[in-house]
Amino acid sequence: MKKSFLGWNGRKRTFVLFTLALVLLGVVTLWGQLGAEKALETDFSRKDLAPCLAYPFGTDWMGRDMFLRTLTGLSMSIRIGLLAAGVSALVAVVLGTAAATLGRRVDSVITWVIDLVMGIPHILLLILISYACGRGFRGVVTGVALTHWTSLARVMRGEVLQLKEAPYIQMAEKLGTKRLAIIRKHMLPHLFPQFLVGLILMFPHAILHEASITFLGFGLSPEQPAIGVILSESMKYLAMGKWWLALFPGLLLVLTVVLFDVAGESLRRLLDPGSAHV
Amino acid sequence: MGKRGIGVLLAGLLAVALLSGCGGKQEAPAEEKPGVRQDEGPSDGQNEVQGGEESKDSVIVAMGVTSEPEAGFDPAYGWGAGEHVHEPLIQSTLTVTTADLQIGYDLATDMEVSEDGMTWTVTIRDGVRFTDQEPLTAEDVAFTYNTVKEISSVNDFTMLDRAEAVDECTVVFHMTKPYSIWPYTMAIVGIVPEHAYGPDYGQNPIGSGRYMLKQWDKGQQVILEANPDYYGEAPKMQQVTILFMEEDAAFAAAKAGQVDLAYTAASYGDQTVEGYDLLSFETVDNRGFNLPAMEPGERDGVAVGNAFTSQVEVRRAINIGLDRQEMLENVLNGHGTPAYSVCDKMPWYNPDSQVEYDREKAIEILEEAGWKAGADGIREKDGVRAAFTLLYPASDSVRQALAADTGNQLRELGIEVTIEGVGWDTAYTRAQSEPLMWGWGAHTPMELYNIYHTLDGSAEYSPYANPWVDRYMDEALAASDLEKSYELWQKAQWDGTTGITQEGDIPWIWLVNIDHLYWSRQGLKVAEQKLHPHGHGWSIVNNVDQWSWE
Numbered sequence A: 001m002k003k004s005f006l007g008w009n010g011r012k013r014t015f016v017l018f019t020l021a022l023v024l025l026g027v028v029t030l031w032g033q034l035g036a037e038k039a040l041e042t043d044f045s046r047k048d049l050a051p052c053l054a055y056p057f058g059t060d061w062m063g064r065d066m067f068l069r070t071l072t073g074l075s076m077s078i079r080i081g082l083l084a085a086g087v088s089a090l091v092a093v094v095l096g097t098a099a100a101t102l103g104r105r106v107d108s109v110i111t112w113v114i115d116l117v118m119g120i121p122h123i124l125l126l127i128l129i130s131y132a133c134g135r136g137f138r139g140v141v142t143g144v145a146l147t148h149w150t151s152l153a154r155v156m157r158g159e160v161l162q163l164k165e166a167p168y169i170q171m172a173e174k175l176g177t178k179r180l181a182i183i184r185k186h187m188l189p190h191l192f193p194q195f196l197v198g199l200i201l202m203f204p205h206a207i208l209h210e211a212s213i214t215f216l217g218f219g220l221s222p223e224q225p226a227i228g229v230i231l232s233e234s235m236k237y238l239a240m241g242k243w244w245l246a247l248f249p250g251l252l253l254v255l256t257v258v259l260f261d262v263a264g265e266s267l268r269r270l271l272d273p274g275s276a277h278v
Numbered sequence B: 001m002g003k004r005g006i007g008v009l010l011a012g013l014l015a016v017a018l019l020s021g022c023g024g025k026q027e028a029p030a031e032e033k034p035g036v037r038q039d040e041g042p043s044d045g046q047n048e049v050q051g052g053e054e055s056k057d058s059v060i061v062a063m064g065v066t067s068e069p070e071a072g073f074d075p076a077y078g079w080g081a082g083e084h085v086h087e088p089l090i091q092s093t094l095t096v097t098t099a100d101l102q103i104g105y106d107l108a109t110d111m112e113v114s115e116d117g118m119t120w121t122v123t124i125r126d127g128v129r130f131t132d133q134e135p136l137t138a139e140d141v142a143f144t145y146n147t148v149k150e151i152s153s154v155n156d157f158t159m160l161d162r163a164e165a166v167d168e169c170t171v172v173f174h175m176t177k178p179y180s181i182w183p184y185t186m187a188i189v190g191i192v193p194e195h196a197y198g199p200d201y202g203q204n205p206i207g208s209g210r211y212m213l214k215q216w217d218k219g220q221q222v223i224l225e226a227n228p229d230y231y232g233e234a235p236k237m238q239q240v241t242i243l244f245m246e247e248d249a250a251f252a253a254a255k256a257g258q259v260d261l262a263y264t265a266a267s268y269g270d271q272t273v274e275g276y277d278l279l280s281f282e283t284v285d286n287r288g289f290n291l292p293a294m295e296p297g298e299r300d301g302v303a304v305g306n307a308f309t310s311q312v313e314v315r316r317a318i319n320i321g322l323d324r325q326e327m328l329e330n331v332l333n334g335h336g337t338p339a340y341s342v343c344d345k346m347p348w349y350n351p352d353s354q355v356e357y358d359r360e361k362a363i364e365i366l367e368e369a370g371w372k373a374g375a376d377g378i379r380e381k382d383g384v385r386a387a388f389t390l391l392y393p394a395s396d397s398v399r400q401a402l403a404a405d406t407g408n409q410l411r412e413l414g415i416e417v418t419i420e421g422v423g424w425d426t427a428y429t430r431a432q433s434e435p436l437m438w439g440w441g442a443h444t445p446m447e448l449y450n451i452y453h454t455l456d457g458s459a460e461y462s463p464y465a466n467p468w469v470d471r472y473m474d475e476a477l478a479a480s481d482l483e484k485s486y487e488l489w490q491k492a493q494w495d496g497t498t499g500i501t502q503e504g505d506i507p508w509i510w511l512v513n514i515d516h517l518y519w520s521r522q523g524l525k526v527a528e529q530k531l532h533p534h535g536h537g538w539s540i541v542n543n544v545d546q547w548s549w550e
Helices: A010-034 A036-040 A066-101 A104-119 A122-132 A136-147 A150-165 A167-174 A179-215 A227-238 A244-271 B002-025 B028-038 B042-048 B138-151 B182-186 B247-255 B312-321 B324-332 B359-368 B397-411 B424-430 B446-452 B467-478 B482-493 B538-546
Strands: B058-064 B095-097 B103-105 B108-113 B119-124 B160-167 B170-175 B211-217 B221-226 B239-245 B261-264 B276-281 B286-290 B297-299 B302-304 B336-338 B379-381 B387-393 B416-422 B437-440 B508-514 B516-521
Touching: A010 A036, A010 A066, A010 A244, A036 A066, A066 A104, A066 A136, A066 A150, A066 A179, A066 A227, A066 A244, A104 A150, A122 A136, A122 A179, A136 A179, A150 A167, A150 A179, A167 A179, A179 A227, A179 A244, A227 A244, A227 B247, B058 B247, B058 B538, B095 B182, B103 B108, B108 B182, B119 B138, B138 B160, B138 B170, B239 B247, B239 B538, B247 B261, B247 B516, B286 B397, B312 B359, B312 B397, B312 B508, B324 B336, B324 B397, B324 B508, B387 B397, B387 B424, B387 B437, B397 B416, B397 B437, B397 B508, B416 B424, B446 B467, B446 B482, B467 B482, B516 B538
Parallel strands: B058 B239, B058 B261, B387 B416
Antiparallel strands: B095 B103, B108 B119, B119 B170, B160 B170, B211 B221, B221 B239, B261 B516, B276 B516, B286 B437, B286 B508, B297 B302, B336 B508
C-alpha cells in the first residue's frame, strides 16, 4: 500500500474532502448573497468588456458584472436546490415509509403515484408545474420539489420493507416494543444515511433542472441573476465572439455540481459501514 | 476515486451540453436551409458564386422566425394586415402607402367618399387577372372585404357594414360610421379570388400581385416567383427566397455567405462581415412606456391606475428627464432616432410632441410638486414613494436594456425603478397599473386612436382619458377629406391648450425609434424604403421587385 498523504488514513481524507466541498459551496452561497444588489446593477459605460482584473468574468451587453452575476446566480441555484431537494426528500421519506408500513392498499396507491410521476418526462412535468405556479422562484422550487422525490421514495420503501423482515426488528416486535418506538429506535438510524446521501445527491439534479427550466424561459425572469438566464443569454453572443459570457458561468455551474457530488459521495463513504473503514 | 471524479465531470459537461442543445435545436433548421436551397435546381446554383459575372435576378433574404405567417398567406388571418403591416406581395391591394406615407393607387383607379362619410366608392383597374388566369372583378373585391369583416381575427373591421359590387369595376363600401382613414385600411387588405378561396387558401394563395408562392417549407423557407402576367411594371427580381432564422443564425448565415440580405440587431452593429454592408433604415418602430394616468382603483377585478404615475407633474418630469440620445448610444449603439410620439415623421405627427432633455427642469418640476427626497435619496410625497415597477416582455433583450437604462436615468431624478420581465399572458393586465415597455408604430393614424382614445371610460392599454383628445380623433375619423383629418390628428396630440404632449397629459413616454438593420451583400441594390413600421420582418421586401444587382 502506498503511503498516504500526510499520513492521513482514508477516512480522514474523505472527511477533509467533504468539509472542503461544503466550505466552498458555503463561500459561493454567501458571496453571491452579499453581492446580490450589485449583480443586478446595469452600467452601460462598461458594457461588453472582456475578462480583466476588475471584472474577472467580463461584463455583458448591459454592463453587468458577470462575476457577481454568476456567483449570485449560483447562490440562488444552491438555495433553490436546497429547498427543492429538502422538500423532495421529505416527501420521499414520508411516502416511502408509509408505503412500506401502512399495508398493502396504501402501498399500491403510493407505488402507482410513483410510477405515474416517473412515467411523465421530468422536464415536461417541471415546466407544467412551474408555469402553473406562476413561474419565478416559487414556481421553480415547487416544480423541482414535486418531480424529484420518486426515486428516493422507492429506495426508502424497499429499505423499510427489507428492514421489516430483519431478525432484530422481528425480535423487537416479539418483545412487545411499540410500533413507533421500533420506527424511531431501530429503523430511522438505519435509514438516515440513505436519506442523507439521497438528499445531497439530489442537489446537483435540482440545480441543473433549475438551470435548464430557466434556460428554456419557464423559470426565473430574465433580469434575475440565475445561471440558466445567463447561459441562455450568452448563446446569442457566442456568434459575436463573446465567449466569456458562456464559458465561465458554465464552468462554475459544472464545478458546483461536482462539489455537491463529491460531498455526497464522501458522506456516503463515511456513513456506509461497507466503506467506512477503508 | 479518480475514475469516479472524471465520470462526474463528464456527466456535468454532458448536462451543460444538453442545456445548450435545447437552445440549439431551434437553429437546426436554419443550418439545413442552404442544403435545401441547393437542391432547388440550376437557377439557385449561382447564389454560390459570390458577386458572379452573370446578372442575378434572384435574392435570398433572412428574416426572424416570428415573421413566418403562422396561418399562411391569407389576409383574413393577418397576412400583411396583422399586428405587423406590410404589402402582401402575392395579392394586390386597392391602395398603397407612398414613400411619404400618403395614399397612392394600386388596383384602384379612383375613389370617392360621400359627404357624410358613410359610403366609399372605388373604381378598379380593368383587365387584371389572378395568376390562375381568371379576371379580377369588383365581385372579388367585395367578397374579400365581406370575408375579412366576418372572419378577420387580427383586424378591426367594425367600421365597415358591407361591401357591394355595383358593376364589373366599381365597388361600394357601406360604412357603419364615418372613417376618413379607410384608404389606409385598403392599403393592407390583399384581394383574394372568390372562386379559389377556401379554408386552405393560406397554404395555396392565388392573387394578382407581383409574386406567386412557389414553395413553402414550414419552419424553414418561402420561395416567391415573379408573376409573369403582373399588370404593373414587371418585377426585376424573378425569385425571392425568404429564410426564417434566429438572430444569431442569420448572422452566421451572412458570415458564411449563404444569404444576400440578413436582418440583424443593434447588438451586432459593431461587427463586420466580409463582403457585406450594414444597411440601416429609419423606422417608426418605436419603444416607449405607458404611465397609468389614473388614481389606483379596480375594474373587473383588475388593478387599474397608479398612485405615483397618476400625478401629471411626475409624468412631465419623467418625459424631459430622460436623455434619449444617451439611451440610443447605450442600448442601440446609435442605431436609432429619439422618439417623441407613437407616429414620429408621419403626416399626422404633431411636431409639438418634441421635447428637449433637461434634467434640472425635471428635478425642479418634482420639487415644486412637493416630491421631496427621503433618507435614501428616493422622493416621497404624502406617504407615496416615487417608485414603480417597469415591466418589459421577457423575450426582448432590447426592451430589457431600455428598461434598465430608464431605471438608471430616473434614479438620478430620485425615482426608484425596479424592472421585471413578464410574458404577454400577463403583460396587458399588469400594464393597467404598472408601466410596461411597449413597441408600436404603424402606417395608419388609427394607432393614435387605439392608444389614446377611450373605450368605456379609459384608454385600452393604459388608464387615460381626455374628452378633448377623444373629440379631435372622432372628428378626424368623421372628416371627409384625408388632408383635413391629418390636421385633426395633430390637434388631438396638442391643440395649444390640451393634449398628450409634454404640456398636456403625457400619459405615454416615447423613447426611441429603432433602426432596422440588415447585412446586405455588396452589389445588391435595395430599393429606397419607406419608414418601416413596427415589426422587423416583411416590410423590407415591400419593394423587392425593384431591387437589383450591380
